[in-house]
Amino acid sequence: MRKRTRQQKVLELIRTKRFRTQAELVEELRRRGIRATQSSVSRDLARLGAVKINGYYTLPRLVHPIAGVLEILDLDTAGDHLIVVKTEPGQASPVALKIDHANFPEVVGTVAGDDTVFIAVKDREAQRKAIARISQLFTLRPSRSAPGATLSR
Amino acid sequence: MRKRTRQQKVLELIRTKRFRTQAELVEELRRRGIRATQSSVSRDLARLGAVKINGYYTLPRLVHPIAGVLEILDLDTAGDHLIVVKTEPGQASPVALKIDHANFPEVVGTVAGDDTVFIAVKDREAQRKAIARISQLFTLRPSRSAPGATLSR
DNA sequence: CGAAGAATGCAGAAATTTTGCATATTATGC
DNA sequence: GCATAATATGCAAAATTTCTGCATTCTTCG
Known part of the structure; x- marks a missing residue:
């Protein structure tokens, strides 16, 4: 495209x-x-x-996280049915919790590890919408890793 | 549409x-x-x-002939390779354990969070069979959300 | 206020998804 | 095992959704 x-x-x-x-x-x-x-x-x-x-x-980068606003480090996909969110160590659960709580219709379910959240979605369309919604929920603090690869759409 | x-x-x-x-x-x-x-x-x-x-x-989710000890709240899919099971908080692990223990040939592996289990399957056929089997294993206690809302895309 | 810069409604273009047909594959009865 | 019914699927056309550029309006800032 x-x-x-x-x-x-x-x-x-x-x-x-x-x-x-x-x-x-x-x-x-x-x-x-x-x-x-x-x-x-x-x-x-x-x-x-x-x-x-x-x-x-x-690209706005928050130097200091605003209280109450969760940070995510990366947001990427794997296939059409998964979204993978990276967080600081220990932050995966609160992030997953917030996503669950938002109750997006596109999100089938989430599983949180320590610094990674898996989010299952129905299809690519749902994936797309979910990414949009999720990125609204958090502040993205990109790390030094490959620039751009993860932000586009 | x-x-x-x-x-x-x-x-x-x-x-x-x-x-x-x-x-x-x-x-x-x-x-x-x-x-x-x-x-x-x-x-x-x-x-x-x-x-x-x-x-x-x-619809397998409407069928719960055998009453199990464990309850699940929802059972859905994401793509051909995932099944997502929602449980009460803290119940994901025991549910996953039970699925693991059942040793279904269709199930490649499971991951449990707090209230969600991801189940990996080979393909759509395996997915279908696994859903049928898993829903036999547990009692489905649907929450008050619109029935089927999560099934239709 | 005036001009430059940015946003947006709209219609056509492009991309994606859905559908039906034809046909392959699988299940069922004998 | 067959014969046949039932279901699934590759493919191209149709339907739908998304994207794009133009023209225009709205904002910003001097």
């Missing part, structure tokens, strides 16, 4: 460079062979949760 | 009447204004987890 690669690139770009406007991003994307419009970039940024800070687009 | 209403009707039908063949179901659906083919009904039944018991299509 086109959207995925573009979003991935957008992610990578705003992580490595500074962009003041969406037009600049469009320009840079084009330069890298990805044709896109401002509308799409606008929607991408929204979906990625990027915001303009000090005039530049940034 | 067409699929949803049809599946809903199929669900309702096999709950209220007895159907020996998919052709009968097709006929009954047609009578109620829903045009469908055997192929679709076949796929619906698979998706709904219905199985033929004693020559009639039945």
